[in-house]
Amino acid sequence: AADKIRLIPQDFFAELCEQIIQHLNHKIPGINTAELCQRIQTSGVDINIGDLAKVANTLSFLFSTAARNNLSTEELVTSLGSGVSTLPKHALQVIRHVWNEQGKAIAVSEDARTTATVGQFVDMKWKLGVAMSSDTCRSLKYPYVTVTLTVADPSGQITDKSFEMTIPQFKNFFRQFKEMASVLETV
Numbered sequence: 001a002a003d004k005i006r007l008i009p010q011d012f013f014a015e016l017c018e019q020i021i022q023h024l025n026h027k028i029p030g031i032n033t034a035e036l037c038q039r040i041q042t043s044g045v046d047i048n049i050g051d052l053a054k055v056a057n058t059l060s061f062l063f064s065t066a067a068r069n070n071l072s073t074e075e076l077v078t079s080l081g082s083g084v085s086t087l088p089k090h091a092l093q094v095i096r097h098v099w100n101e102q103g104k105a106i107a108v109s110e111d112a113r114t115t116a117t118v119g120q121f122v123d124m125k126w127k128l129g130v131a132m133s134s135d136t137c138r139s140l141k142y143p144y145v146t147v148t149l150t151v152a153d154p155s156g157q158i159t160d161k162s163f164e165m166t167i168p169q170f171k172n173f174f175r176q177f178k179e180m181a182s183v184l185e186t187v
Contacts, residue, residue, distance in 0.1 A: 002086065002087050004047065004051045004052075004054065004055050005055055005087055005088060005091050006088045006091075007045055007046070007047050007051075008040060008045065008047065008052075008055065008091075009040070009043060009045065010090040010091075010093075010094060012036065012039070012040050012043070012045075013090070013091055013094050014094045014097075014098065015036065016031070016036060016052075016055070016056060016059065017094055017095065017098040018098060018102075019031045019032075019036075019156075020056060020059050020060050020063055020156065021063060021098055021102045021103065021105075021106065023060070023152075023156040024060065024063055024064055024067070024106045025102070025105055025106055029120045029121075029122045029152040029158070030120065030122065030153070030156040030157060030158040031056050031152075031156045031157060031158065032158045033049055033052050033053050033157055033158070034049055034158070034159075036052065037049045037052045040052070053157055056156065056157065057157075060156055062080075062095075063099070063103065063106065064106065066099065066103065067103065067106035073096055073099050073100045073103070076095065076096075076099055076103075077092055077095065077096050077099075080092060080095065119151055119152060119153045120151065120152045121149065121150075121151060122150040122151060122158060123149075123150040124147065124148070124149050124150070125147070125148045125150075126146065126148070127145070127146050128144075128145055129143070129144055129145075129146060130142065130143050131144065143166075143167050144164050144165065144166060144167070145164065145165050145166075145167070145170040146162060146163075146164050147162065147163055147164075147165065147173075148160050148161070148162045149161045149162075
């Protein structure tokens with residue numbers, strides 16, 4: 001990951017570290033690597049989303065391990081600077097600053113770690129459509145609902161999951177949501 005970190009400009013690297021710390025502190029549901037990757041690419045840096053996700057996972061592991069071991073800023077920076085594939089100077093400066101400012105606030109309770117292993121629902125969007133025709137059928141007039149769920153996986157990566165449903169399937173989906181809402185009101 002160190003060679004990929006070298007590609008990322010310091011301001012984007014700092015933003016990524018900030019987002020990871022916020023995610024570990026349960027202030028945001030995850031890191032939107034797709035959006036960040038697009039902004040980095042727009043700035044002229046050739047990096048793909050897979051490499052950026054690997055960097056984010058590595059940094060997330062680094063910060064959570066440092067919190068679990070209660071490392072000071074100097075202990076963290078010293079251990080990072082002495083590795084085989086040492087990090088670039090700008091990355092060490094950012095890690096030092098972010099850890100010094102916000103690192104001690106990372107909550108590493110057992111409850112928080114076990115609930116985070118499932119992932120987290122972030123947003124849901126839906127739209128109603130009608131298939132008018134296709135190559136094999138001239139007149140479909142078939143209504144459907146497209147649902148897009150935005151989910152943060154346990155590592156904090158935000159992804160969109162989309163699926164289509166027929167109207168009867170959507171009515172069942174809606175009924176189940178109403179049941180969940182009524183149960184939640186009793187809690």
